[in-house]
Amino acid sequence: MEFKKPLILDIKGNSLDDGPGIRTVIFFKGCPLSCVWCHNPECKGTGYELAWDRKECIGCNSCINVCEPAALARDNPDFVDRHKCTLCFKCVDVCPANAMTEVGRDMEIEEVIEIIRKDIPFFVTSGGGVTLSGGEPTLFMRFTADLLKKLKLLNIQTLIETCGQFDCAAFFELMYPYLDFIYYDIKLIDSEEHRKYCRVSNERILDNFRELCRASQRKGGVEILPRIALIPGITDRRHNLEAAASFLKENKIKKVALLQYNPLWVEKSKKLGIHSSYTEDAKMATWMPLSHLKECLAIFQDFEVVGSRY
Ligand code: SF4
Numbered sequence: 001m002e003f004k005k006p007l008i009l010d011i012k013g014n015s016l017d018d019g020p021g022i023r024t025v026i027f028f029k030g031c032p033l034s035c036v037w038c039h040n041p042e043c044k045g046t047g048y049e050l051a052w053d054r055k056e057c058i059g060c061n062s063c064i065n066v067c068e069p070a071a072l073a074r075d076n077p078d079f080v081d082r083h084k085c086t087l088c089f090k091c092v093d094v095c096p097a098n099a100m101t102e103v104g105r106d107m108e109i110e111e112v113i114e115i116i117r118k119d120i121p122f123f124v125t126s127g128g129g130v131t132l133s134g135g136e137p138t139l140f141m142r143f144t145a146d147l148l149k150k151l152k153l154l155n156i157q158t159l160i161e162t163c164g165q166f167d168c169a170a171f172f173e174l175m176y177p178y179l180d181f182i183y184y185d186i187k188l189i190d191s192e193e194h195r196k197y198c199r200v201s202n203e204r205i206l207d208n209f210r211e212l213c214r215a216s217q218r219k220g221g222v223e224i225l226p227r228i229a230l231i232p233g234i235t236d237r238r239h240n241l242e243a244a245a246s247f248l249k250e251n252k253i254k255k256v257a258l259l260q261y262n263p264l265w266v267e268k269s270k271k272l273g274i275h276s277s278y279t280e281d282a283k284m285a286t287w288m289p290l291s292h293l294k295e296c297l298a299i300f301q302d303f304e305v306v307g308s309r310y
């Protein structure tokens with residue numbers, strides 16, 4: 001399903017983690033997957049959301065006083081009753097501590113370009129550019145294609161970070177001609193495990209990856225970098241990493257980026273009132289040790305795929 005216009009979560013400059021050089025990253029709201037460990041849970045849904053940050057809240061109760069449907073209550077451990085909240089955002093307007101925030105912004109392409117334009121000198125000096133991220137930018141192919149075309153007219157290097165769940169023919173027609181890099185997330189090779197942890201099966205994702213690999217190996221093809229987020233007890237298990245390494249080798253891919261697990265998503269989920277057994281799971285609460293990352297990298301070396309820390 002394609003959505004016509006995205007909400008933008010954020011536009012962040014000075015990123016050194018989302019491609020070559022210094023980059024400006026545009027985060028789109030909405031994703032066709034629903035991974036239990038999603039690192040940007042505020043990007044899962046396509047619509048507006050309300051976030052409450054208990055650490056910032058000073059307990060002034062201004063929000064409670066303006067909330068007409070009485071969705072806010074001190075005796076609710078989440079503070080916000082999401083069944084009652086109508087997303088009017090009056091609480092955001094009166095909050096003096098920035099503890100209540102509206103998540104999502106409706107922006108025109110020209111507004112996005114104006115923000116990016118001021119970062120062009122950094123792109124030029126560092127070999128950087130713009131990264132489309134999320135969420136999933138391909139959910140909004142016509143919007144992102146128009147945005148990419150405009151970036152190319154400004155001679156800006158472009159990169160997409162994608163989960164791979166998209167209509168491949170439309171991607172080749174609309175977006176591919178305006179991309180310089182594709183960072184492609186692979187999670188679980190077993191389809192049933194993928195369905196269990198990411199809500200959808202992975203056939204289309206793996207098929208699209210094969211297509212993009214073939215295209216990248218042709219003259220003028222767009223460089224593709226597979227990435228695997230190492231999630232404790234889920235994607236980092238040996239059988240999954242061996243299957244992933246074998247899959248990459250079959251597709252003549254020689255490089256992979258492994259993303260060392262961090263637990264920052266747990267707090268972000270709680271701000272949005274998202275609770276699951278995974279947000280409470282003790283092994284999800286700590287940073288992944290470097291020694292485990294090295295073990296995971298070694299698995300790929302056995303398949304002659306060079307892994308790098310990301
Ligand atoms: S967004 Fe509106 S309805 Fe929701 S909690 Fe805030 S004031 Fe209440």
Ligand code: SF4
Pocket residue numbers: 056057058059060061062063064091094095096097098099100
């Ligand atoms: S208005 Fe802001 S600071 Fe005051 S109680 Fe509500 S969330 Fe907390």
